[in-house]
Amino acid sequence: MLALAIKVAVNAVALWIATLLVDGINLGGRDETVRIGTLVVVALIFGVVNAVLKPIIKTVGCAFYLLTLGLIGLVVNALLFLLVGYLAEQVGVPFSVDGFWPAFLGAIVVALIGFVLHLVIPDRFDER
Numbered sequence: 001m002l003a004l005a006i007k008v009a010v011n012a013v014a015l016w017i018a019t020l021l022v023d024g025i026n027l028g029g030r031d032e033t034v035r036i037g038t039l040v041v042v043a044l045i046f047g048v049v050n051a052v053l054k055p056i057i058k059t060v061g062c063a064f065y066l067l068t069l070g071l072i073g074l075v076v077n078a079l080l081f082l083l084v085g086y087l088a089e090q091v092g093v094p095f096s097v098d099g100f101w102p103a104f105l106g107a108i109v110v111a112l113i114g115f116v117l118h119l120v121i122p123d124r125f126d127e128r
Contacts, residue, residue, distance in 0.1 A: 006121060007047065008040060008043045008044060008047065009043075010114055010117045010118060010121065011043035011046050011047060011110070011114060012036075012039040012040050012042070012043040013039075013113065013117060014109070014110040014111075014113035014114040014117065015039055015042055015043055015046065015110060016039050017109060017110075017113050018105075018106040018109040018110050018113070021105075021109055022102050022105045022106045022109060023102065024097065024098035024099060024101070024102025024105075024106075025085075025095075025096075025097050025098070025102050025103075025106045026094075026095070026096045026097075026098070027039070027094065027095055028094025028095065028096075029094050034094075038088075038093050038094055038095055041088070041091070041093050042084065042088050042093060042095045045084050045087050045088055045091070045093075046081075046084050046110075049080055049083055049084050049087070050080065053080060053083075054076070054080060057076055057080075058076075061076070074104065074107070074108070075104075077104075077107035077108075077111065078100060078103040078104035078106075078107045079100075079103070080107070081097060081103040081104075081106050081107040081110070082097050082099075082100065082103040084097070085097030085103065
């Protein structure tokens with residue numbers, strides 16, 4: 001349970017940094033507690049989308065990954081990030097992504113920040 005909480009917190013921080021760095025990724029809410037709650041909910045949506053859809057897309061699109069030497073993964077990540085923004089809006093969470101390019105850059109920022117934070121704060125599965 002602690003590992004899940006750490007992953008959600010890391011994703012929430014990465015999403016927050018993406019909202020600061022990328023124009024077109026908007027985090028609504030006036031109060032800080034609302035913004036933190038929004039980031040946690042979006043991090044949960046982000047985790048579910050990546051856990052469920054990403055393996056399916058990688059399996060189905062294996063030939064495209066090989067053909068493009070993995071660069072299609074950037075496009076897939078951007079589309080999944082765009083989907084997260086759409087799902088968050090549908091649920092009523094004040095988080096939006098305004099198109100493909102903000103989603104593309106946001107996915108890169110979230111991946112890089114998440115990678116760095118997981119190096120600094122490893123979960124129990126990383127300790128061997």
